[in-house]
Amino acid sequence: MRAALWPCALLGLLLATQTxxxxxxxxxxxxxxxxxGQTVDGIARFLGIPYAAPPVGERRLRPPAPxxxxxxxxxxxxYGSACPQLPRIGPGSTDEDCLFLNVWAPVGAKDLPVMxxxxxxxxxxxxxxxxxxxxxxxxxxxxxxxxxxQGHAVVVTLNYRLGTLGFLAAPxxxxxxxxxxxxxxxxxxxxxxxxxxxxxxxxxxxxxxxVTVFGESAGGISVLYLLAMPxxxxxxxxxxxxxxxxxxxxxxATAEAHDKPVVAAIGCDKDDDAATADCLRAxxxxxxxxxxxxxxxxxxxxxxNAPRAAFNAGFFNHVPVLIGTNADEGTxxxxxxxxxxxxxxxxxxRQAIEAxxxxxxxxxxxxxxxxxxxxSPGAALAAIVTDSFFACPSAAVREALAPIVPVQGYEFRQPxxxxxxxxxxxxxxxxxxxxxDAHTTELAYVFGHDGEGKPLAGHDAAxxxxxxxxxxxxxxxxxxxxxxxxxxxxxxxxxxxxxxxxASIGGPEALFVSVPRH
Numbered sequence: 001m002r003a004a005l006w007p008c009a010l011l012g013l014l015l016a017t018q019t020x021x022x023x024x025x026x027x028x029x030x031x032x033x034x035x036x037g038q039t040v041d042g043i044a045r046f047l048g049i050p051y052a053a054p055p056v057g058e059r060r061l062r063p064p065a066p067x068x069x070x071x072x073x074x075x076x077x078x079y080g081s082a083c084p085q086l087p088r089i090g091p092g093s094t095d096e097d098c099l100f101l102n103v104w105a106p107v108g109a110k111d112l113p114v115m116x117x118x119x120x121x122x123x124x125x126x127x128x129x130x131x132x133x134x135x136x137x138x139x140x141x142x143x144x145x146x147x148x149x150q151g152h153a154v155v156v157t158l159n160y161r162l163g164t165l166g167f168l169a170a171p172x173x174x175x176x177x178x179x180x181x182x183x184x185x186x187x188x189x190x191x192x193x194x195x196x197x198x199x200x201x202x203x204x205x206x207x208x209x210x211v212t213v214f215g216e217s218a219g220g221i222s223v224l225y226l227l228a229m230p231x232x233x234x235x236x237x238x239x240x241x242x243x244x245x246x247x248x249x250x251x252x253a254t255a256e257a258h259d260k261p262v263v264a265a266i267g268c269d270k271d272d273d274a275a276t277a278d279c280l281r282a283x284x285x286x287x288x289x290x291x292x293x294x295x296x297x298x299x300x301x302x303x304x305n306a307p308r309a310a311f312n313a314g315f316f317n318h319v320p321v322l323i324g325t326n327a328d329e330g331t332x333x334x335x336x337x338x339x340x341x342x343x344x345x346x347x348x349x350r351q352a353i354e355a356x357x358x359x360x361x362x363x364x365x366x367x368x369x370x371x372x373x374x375x376s377p378g379a380a381l382a383a384i385v386t387d388s389f390f391a392c393p394s395a396a397v398r399e400a401l402a403p404i405v406p407v408q409g410y411e412f413r414q415p416x417x418x419x420x421x422x423x424x425x426x427x428x429x430x431x432x433x434x435x436x437d438a439h440t441t442e443l444a445y446v447f448g449h450d451g452e453g454k455p456l457a458g459h460d461a462a463x464x465x466x467x468x469x470x471x472x473x474x475x476x477x478x479x480x481x482x483x484x485x486x487x488x489x490x491x492x493x494x495x496x497x498x499x500x501x502x503a504s505i506g507g508p509e510a511l512f513v514s515v516p517r518h
Contacts, residue, residue: 026107030200033070038077039107043145046103046204047129048080051196052189054097055161060281061173063185064099064192079129083162084285089121089140089422090131094285096165101158101193102128104144109154109205113212113472116156116197116236117142118190120217120243120440123167124293128157130453139451140421140440146448146455150465151472154206156197160189160222163293165285169255170263172276181252181299183259187225188302194226194235212238214471216443220244224307224397225296226317233317240471241323242446243439246393247307248509255297265291308393311400321401322471324410325394330385330513332439334378335424335431337513344432345378347371349515353381357512361505368501376432381513388507390439391497410470411493412442418460420444420451446471 026044027036037046052064059065080100082093106112119126119142130141144155160166166186173182198208213236215223223239224247226232250258263269266287268279298306310316338345350371354362365384374380394409401407414437421440426433444450445464456464494500 027073028203030203032067034073035076036073037103040145041149042107043148044105044107044109044204045143045145046076047078048076048100048102049074050080050099051101051158052099052192055099055165055185056096058281060096060165061168061182061185061277062176063188067099067196079127080159082127082129082131083159084165084289085121085125085162086289088125090125090127093127094289096285098127098159098161099189099192100128101156101196102144103201103204104148104155105205106148106152106154111202111207112205113151113153113210114156114197114201114206114208115144115147115151115153115472116158116194116211116213117144118158118160118213118215118219118222120215120219121162122293123186123218123221123295124163126162126218127159129159138422139419140443141449141451141453142447143449143453144447147446147468147471150448150468153472154201154204156193156201158190158193160193161186164259164262164266164288164291167294167296168262168280168288169252169259169294169297169299170276170280171256172263172270172273172280174252174256175273176277179299179301181301183252183255183294183297184299184302187222187229187296190222190226191229191232191235194232198235209237211236212240212472214240214242214446215244216242216446217244217439220323221247221296225249225303227319227321228305228307228310228316229303230317231302236317236319238319239321241321241394241397242442243325243329243390244323244394245389245507246397248393249296249298249303249306252297252299255294255299259294262291262294308397308400311397311404314404318405320406320408321398322408322410323394323398323401324412325386325390326437326439326442327411327413328382328386328434328436329390329439330382330387331379331433331435332423333385333511333513334382334433335426335435335438337381337515338378338427338433339424341515342427344376344426344428345381345515347377350377350381352516353512353514354384356516357508358505364501364505368498378433382433385511385513387497387499388502389511391493392499392502393507395494395497395499396503409493412445413437414441414445414460414463417441418444418450418456420447420449422451442467 050067081095081098083098142157148155169183174180220241221244270276420443445467
């Protein structure tokens with residue numbers, strides 16, 4: 001009898017071992033090959049999955065190609081390389097093999113909503129992972145464990161090409177395709193990642209018919225472009241835009257004129273288009289990193305029209321949208337400006353910056369933001385940046401979208417917030433620009449942890465839970481909601497941010513807080 005029971009016991013032991021291994025190392029067969037992840041606190045995570053072929057050699061400065069298939073299980077337990085960038089948010093990178101994404105899913109997930117995050121970084125820095133080596137402190141950490149658990153959702157983060165390698169526009173590259181356009185490769189990477197989600201996310205327990213794409217800063221602006229891109233149609237069903245503007249970008253001809261000196265500086269201003277393109281693909285990565293960072297372009301093909309113009313015309317991907325900003329976005333950038341010169345900004349700095357940014361309207365800006373209303377010239381500039389570049393453009397996007405699709409706005413106000421992202425340190429003590437609810441500070445509450453990966457506590461945890469519920473619901477709640485603990489008194493958003501004033505003179509097309517050198 002013991003001999004008869006032994007095979008059963010052995011089989012039970014083997015099954016138990018297999019189950020334990022499955023819990024520790026879940027395996028999913030993607031369309032490109034099998035991946036083996038990890039299970040941590042009831043969440044299966046898969047890191048560093050290729051969603052496109054490495055954009056190297058002949059693939060550099062071209063639209064992304066499908067990933068190279070594999071057959072042996074790929075161990076997906078660490079983030080892939082960040083795309084090439086200088087050490088600004090993280091340690092920097094020169095590795096072009098960087099088109100990876102990451103997935104977090106509750107164990108046993110089936111048909112859950114999907115949240116796809118696009119990171120910020122001015123289109124020239126950042127990645128979709130957990131960056132721990134930063135000059136200003138821990139973070140950002142985009143790990144999706146807390147968001148997946150609390151939001152009961154499948155979370156995806158991704159890398160995309162940045163700077164010159166992601167957005168260079170040049171006639172030599174136009175000549176290679178029927179559309180006669182170039183640039184916007186980083187945005188095309190994002191579209192490729194969304195296609196990967198459609199093809200694969202059900203295998204991780206996500207519902208490809210319930211995809212929300214969300215992003216912060218340059219990631220939020222990316223979401224606006226995705227809304228305006230016909231080729232992104234059907235790839236997501238909801239959109240969330242955090243701390244963006246209205247997606248202002250130059251037309252192709254302007255971008256190519258701007259980028260022409262970059263091509264020359266790389267050493268590739270050749271006599272014919274083919275030679276120029278070959279040179280650009282052979283140049284070292286360091287040459288691209290040393291010469292500025294082109295941005296997205298309204299090329300009439302990938303991006304047919306500027307987002308706000310597309311929204312006003314009704315020609316965009318019609319999905320519900322949640323869009324908002326932080327109450328003190330500009331304090332981040334004004335403090336960076338102070339840090340760059342090692343002192344507090346003075347009134348002369350303020351006037352020089354305003355003159356360069358607004359020209360004949362500089363005096364009008366001074367009158368709308370009188371020095372007596374602010375503790376310092378730097379604080380006044382911070383308010384101007386908040387209103388002109390973030391709050392009012394985002395409000396204009398809401399107004400353009402509202403007649404056509406469900407749209408909800410928010411403002412994040414938490415004067416002493418937890419931090420997921422490294423904030424700049426003022427060069428004077430005490431700081432003359434209180435950071436408050438600065439640019440990036442909502443990220444800790446959206447992802448549910450701070451820059452050290454620690455869960456939030458107390459009021460911060462309660463606010464985070466509320467925001468995660470809102471983000472995973474995307475369009476639930478009142479037409480306009482202020483996220484704060486305790487709830488702040490209602491106010492007129494447009495009046496508080498001088499939006500009628502900015503509509504009358506127009507805001508800047510780029511941030512303007514760098515201090516002129518005298």
